[in-house]
Amino acid sequence: MGKVIAVAGKGGVGKTTIVALTIRYLREHGMSPILAVDCDPNTNLNMLLDMKVNKTIGSIRENGKTARPSGMSLHDFLDYQINMALVEGDKIDLISMGRPEGKGCYCAANNALRECLSRLSVSYPWVVIDNEAGLEHISRQTNRDVDVLIIISDPSVRGFTTAIRIKELVGELENKVGQCFLIINRYNGELPDEWRGELKRVGLELAGILPVEPLVENYDLQGRPIIELLNTSLFYQKLEGILARIITV
Numbered sequence: 001m002g003k004v005i006a007v008a009g010k011g012g013v014g015k016t017t018i019v020a021l022t023i024r025y026l027r028e029h030g031m032s033p034i035l036a037v038d039c040d041p042n043t044n045l046n047m048l049l050d051m052k053v054n055k056t057i058g059s060i061r062e063n064g065k066t067a068r069p070s071g072m073s074l075h076d077f078l079d080y081q082i083n084m085a086l087v088e089g090d091k092i093d094l095i096s097m098g099r100p101e102g103k104g105c106y107c108a109a110n111n112a113l114r115e116c117l118s119r120l121s122v123s124y125p126w127v128v129i130d131n132e133a134g135l136e137h138i139s140r141q142t143n144r145d146v147d148v149l150i151i152i153s154d155p156s157v158r159g160f161t162t163a164i165r166i167k168e169l170v171g172e173l174e175n176k177v178g179q180c181f182l183i184i185n186r187y188n189g190e191l192p193d194e195w196r197g198e199l200k201r202v203g204l205e206l207a208g209i210l211p212v213e214p215l216v217e218n219y220d221l222q223g224r225p226i227i228e229l230l231n232t233s234l235f236y237q238k239l240e241g242i243l244a245r246i247i248t249v
Helices: 015-028 045-049 057-063 074-085 107-121 157-173 193-202 214-222 234-246
Strands: 003-009 034-038 092-096 126-130 145-153 176-184 205-209
Touching: 003 015, 003 157, 015 034, 015 045, 015 126, 015 145, 015 234, 034 045, 045 092, 057 074, 074 092, 074 107, 145 157, 157 176, 157 193, 176 234, 193 205, 205 234
Parallel strands: 003 126, 003 145, 034 092, 034 126, 145 176, 176 205
Antiparallel strands: none
16 A cells, blocks of 8 residues: 555645645656545545546445446445546546535445545555545544645634644544644744644644745636646745655655
8 A cells, every 4th residue: 555645724724735736746756646535525626636527436425325236236336436436637546525415424425435545545656635624534534544644724823723633633533644744824924932832732743834925826716727836836846845854755
């Protein structure tokens, strides 16, 4: 099984942007093929990677209740459908969780995703997971074994508090996480002493701070795939330096 990188944090802190650019970094540095996993029910990682999603894990599990051919086991049906849902790109393949159709919780989709990851991961040297916002996927242990967990926060108390809570929750649930790092996104200042004290208390290492950059905002406003961000971008150059330190082959 390859190495697994998971990215977590409060909603709106820029997780998916950093996931997409992390995938780009791996591809540019010869660490491919890569399996990208979008765990957010509101699927949008594909847009930042310039890939098209036709099926999601959630819809597959729901359809398995009614669309499975007679005589075909649920396991075989899901395995076939998951292969159909896998989007293949340039050294990047993508699988998306999506949301189940109709009413109900995400439990069935989460179970399907767990089964899918176990089967697919063995074929890829690198797996990058974009967790849904907040603590849900951590608390449900949807992705249990992670080599590198990158927690993203913006320069807000709510974002930072969520980051600290994620680190604490990982320890409480005894998730198998090799290394855990914090990245502060969209900030041009220095970290307050109080925040540094909290990081020391929970044992969370600050990997770096990413600046506010209009170019990144313009890509988002124009709906352009962030994976195509210019190499001259200071934001990407800073992220590239961070990833070079925390990701080892």
